[in-house]
Amino acid sequence: MEQKENKLLINQDRSLVELLKAASFDELSAIADVITDNGNGRTMLKETTKNEILKFQKRHSLQQAASLLDYEIRAFGSNTIVNVFRRKPVSYAEVVRDVAKRLGIKGLSIEVKVHEIERQILLALLTKAFKDKKPEEIERMLENDLDAESRENLHKNSRHGSHFLNALKSLSAFSLAKLVSSALTPAVLPIGIIARAPAMLNPIGLAITAAWSTYDLSGPAFRVTIPAIAHISLIRQSLIAQDIKKFQKELEACL
Amino acid sequence: MSVMADLLVRTIKESPEIIKGLQTGVMEIFGGVIRIAKGQDGAGQIVAHLRFPDQQEALQNSLSQLQQAMSQQLGQVQNGLSSIQSSINVLQGLQVANLALSGLNLAVSVAGFVIVCQKLNAIAATLKQHSQKLDMIINLVLKGQQIESFKSQATFISLLKTLQQYSAVNDFQSMKLLVQPLIEQYEMNKLVLLEAVGSQESFLNSSFNELAVLQERLMYLGIAIGFVSAKTASKDQAIKHINELEDTLTEIRQKLVKVASSDKVLLNVHEHEFLTLKSITSFKKDISPALEYQRQTLTLIAERPELESVFLQNTDEILLIAA
Numbered sequence: 001m002e003q004k005e006n007k008l009l010i011n012q013d014r015s016l017v018e019l020l021k022a023a024s025f026d027e028l029s030a031i032a033d034v035i036t037d038n039g040n041g042r043t044m045l046k047e048t049t050k051n052e053i054l055k056f057q058k059r060h061s062l063q064q065a066a067s068l069l070d071y072e073i074r075a076f077g078s079n080t081i082v083n084v085f086r087r088k089p090v091s092y093a094e095v096v097r098d099v100a101k102r103l104g105i106k107g108l109s110i111e112v113k114v115h116e117i118e119r120q121i122l123l124a125l126l127t128k129a130f131k132d133k134k135p136e137e138i139e140r141m142l143e144n145d146l147d148a149e150s151r152e153n154l155h156k157n158s159r160h161g162s163h164f165l166n167a168l169k170s171l172s173a174f175s176l177a178k179l180v181s182s183a184l185t186p187a188v189l190p191i192g193i194i195a196r197a198p199a200m201l202n203p204i205g206l207a208i209t210a211a212w213s214t215y216d217l218s219g220p221a222f223r224v225t226i227p228a229i230a231h232i233s234l235i236r237q238s239l240i241a242q243d244i245k246k247f248q249k250e251l252e253a254c255l
Numbered sequence: 256m257s258v259m260a261d262l263l264v265r266t267i268k269e270s271p272e273i274i275k276g277l278q279t280g281v282m283e284i285f286g287g288v289i290r291i292a293k294g295q296d297g298a299g300q301i302v303a304h305l306r307f308p309d310q311q312e313a314l315q316n317s318l319s320q321l322q323q324a325m326s327q328q329l330g331q332v333q334n335g336l337s338s339i340q341s342s343i344n345v346l347q348g349l350q351v352a353n354l355a356l357s358g359l360n361l362a363v364s365v366a367g368f369v370i371v372c373q374k375l376n377a378i379a380a381t382l383k384q385h386s387q388k389l390d391m392i393i394n395l396v397l398k399g400q401q402i403e404s405f406k407s408q409a410t411f412i413s414l415l416k417t418l419q420q421y422s423a424v425n426d427f428q429s430m431k432l433l434v435q436p437l438i439e440q441y442e443m444n445k446l447v448l449l450e451a452v453g454s455q456e457s458f459l460n461s462s463f464n465e466l467a468v469l470q471e472r473l474m475y476l477g478i479a480i481g482f483v484s485a486k487t488a489s490k491d492q493a494i495k496h497i498n499e500l501e502d503t504l505t506e507i508r509q510k511l512v513k514v515a516s517s518d519k520v521l522l523n524v525h526e527h528e529f530l531t532l533k534s535i536t537s538f539k540k541d542i543s544p545a546l547e548y549q550r551q552t553l554t555l556i557a558e559r560p561e562l563e564s565v566f567l568q569n570t571d572e573i574l575l576i577a578a
Contacts (some may be wrong), residue, residue: 009529010522240330240522241339247529248516254536 010243012115014236016092017074020066023235025212028062028069030043030185034227042224045072073232076224082116092232096121099225105127115240119173122180125167125226129207141203145182152176159165181230183208264306267320273303278327306413404465410474411440418479422486431487434480441476444469447501454509455519463531470538474500478549490557497550504539512536 011077018045020028036042041050049072070092077095096117100108102177103124108117130138150171157167171179183205267274273289276282282302284294289302414436421429448469451461478498485493514520515532524532556563 006528008522009524012522219483244518244521247521250533251512251516251536253507254533254540 009247010240012236012240013113013188014239016232017066017070019232019235019239020069021063022239023063023066025060025062027231027235027238029057031069031073031228031231032057032062032065033185034224034231035076036252044076052077073224073228076228096229099222099229100124108150115173115193115233115236118229118236119176121226121229122176122233123168123171125180125208126176126204127210128167128211129204130165130168131211133207141207142179145179145202145204146171146175172237173233174241177230177234177237180208181202184227184230196198270303274450276302276330280332391511403414407443410436411476414440415475415479418483422482427487430483434483434487437476437480437483441473441480444473444476447508448473448507449510452507452514453516455517458511458514459520459523463528467531467535470504470535473503474538476543477503481549481553485553485556490553493553494550495556497546497553501539501543501546504542508536508539 014022016052020031023031033039035045036050037045038051039054041047049068052068053062053065053072056062056068062069071089073233074089074092074095077092078089088222093114094112097108100117100121103121103122105117105120112216115177130141132139139151139155142154153170157170168176185205273282276291277284277289278293281295282289284305287307289305291300291302293299349576364404412461414433418430418433418437421427421433451457451466478495481493481496481500484496513533515524515536552566556566
């Protein structure tokens with residue numbers, strides 16, 4: 001009874017499998033592309049697993065493969081942690097904490113929730129990507145990927161060049177997740193073929209991939225883990241945003 | 256050739272550099288040859304061969320000369336050895352001093368550790384005391400808040416009960432005296448509610464259950480003020496108070512929805528708190544028919560005072576009053 005009373009109205013820390021089950025097909029498809037390297041396969045991915053994921057992707061029923069995607073994301077994440085002797089993949093929370101540690105994020109006590117660590121990872125990647133760029137250059141890069149309100153907010157919070165990177169902190173978790181996940185999703189070519197090379201990423205995506213290589217995160221496992229975290233964070237934040245809208249409507253209905 | 260012979264064959268007396276070399280240790284005698292000593296430039300190189308005299312006496316002379324030269328060198332070596340010995344003595348003394356200092360250092364470290372431990376214990380004890388004092392202060396504050404809450408509740412209940420008594424005996428003069436405390440209570444509740452819904456921080460720091468109670472109390476106070484006004488002043492005045500109450504409740508719920516709809520609040524409230532929030536928000540909507548009835552009744556009585564007795568009489572049936 002006590003536990004029930006202490007339950008927060010909006011659960012910001014849904015488990016990975018819960019998130020994947022609640023995600024849209026497009027969101028899951030982006031994750032499937034990351035895991036299978038756009039269907040080309042990866043050394044660390046079994047051929048049968050790749051085919052299974054591609055089968056669900058082709059049928060537009062990736063929600064049914066939520067458990068499989070959950071397992072593979074954690075397995076790739078586990079390969080980033082030295083776990084030669086581990087049979088089972090580690091939890092998603094552990095994967096996220098490991099990436100955060102490698103990015104040099106401090107203060108990761110046990111109380112810090114996964115959604116907050118995801119946010120800090122995205123922020124750290126963006127900050128690193130924009131480190132040597134001028135504020136005008138960054139604003140130009142963000143022009144197409146941020147909504148007007150977020151851009152205005154960012155502009156208001158950044159008066160000088162040195163403060164611009166700090167101003168990124170003012171972005172909501174949803175804006176950050178949207179920005180990074182879209183930057184790390186390769187552009188779809190007019191002929192419908194998904195571009196494979198990083199050269200097809202937008203300028204922010206290129207800057208981010210360059211940034212994470214400086215953090216000793218350039219291994220094949222991280223090429224899956226980091227974009228996966230960005231996409232998962234977007235799914236989480238989208239669900240939170242949906243919940244917020246739902247409860248706002250409930251309150252307005254009481255008027 | 257004679258020059259060559261001069262250079263090549265010399266007596267030991269005619270070779271001061273060899274004597275000096277032997278004395279300084281640059282050269283050494285090995286059987287029948289003199290070599291450059293180990294550790295010198297050209298070590299091992301033969302400097303001269305010795306040709307010992309055939310006659311016994313001459314040999315003894317030569318040997319004694321050589322011995323004299325060697326003994327001088329030995330003396331120098333002995334001097335050197337004694338100076339080395341004294342240096343070793345000094346070093347030994349220093350070593351003992353160093354050992355003593357190390358021991359002292361260890362003692363200082365141990366003493367330092369003990370002192371630090373004692374200080375840490377003292378800090379821990381102080382922190383414990385402070386924590387106990389803080390707990391005491393928090394308890395006192397909570398008790399104070401509870402007493403304030405009881406006082407406020409007692410004032411509210413006593414006001415309404417007193418009003419009920421005066422009303423029962425139609426003591427309008429005494430009723431008049433209640434107007435000021437009723438308005439004071441009303442304004443106090445209004446201010447507390449408006450402050451709570453004024454910002455996200457103050458809203459999140461408030462008890463939602465308390466806000467619900469305060470809002471309900473505000474309604475009772477507003478209606479009570481309207482009732483007293485109707486009895487002691489005018490019906491118009493009473494309608495004005497009912498309208499004011501409605502406006503206040505509207506203002507509160509609008510501000511409440513605005514603040515409660517923010518991401519920060521929604522992400523921090525618990526499920527049961529949200530139910531309370533919905534109940535506070537819908538309160539005005541729920542009581543609107545009752546307020547409307549009050550207003551309409553007061554308007555009707557203001558227009559047709561003869562109908563007041565109809566409204567005051569007890570009835571078990573619903574009465575229809577022709578417009």
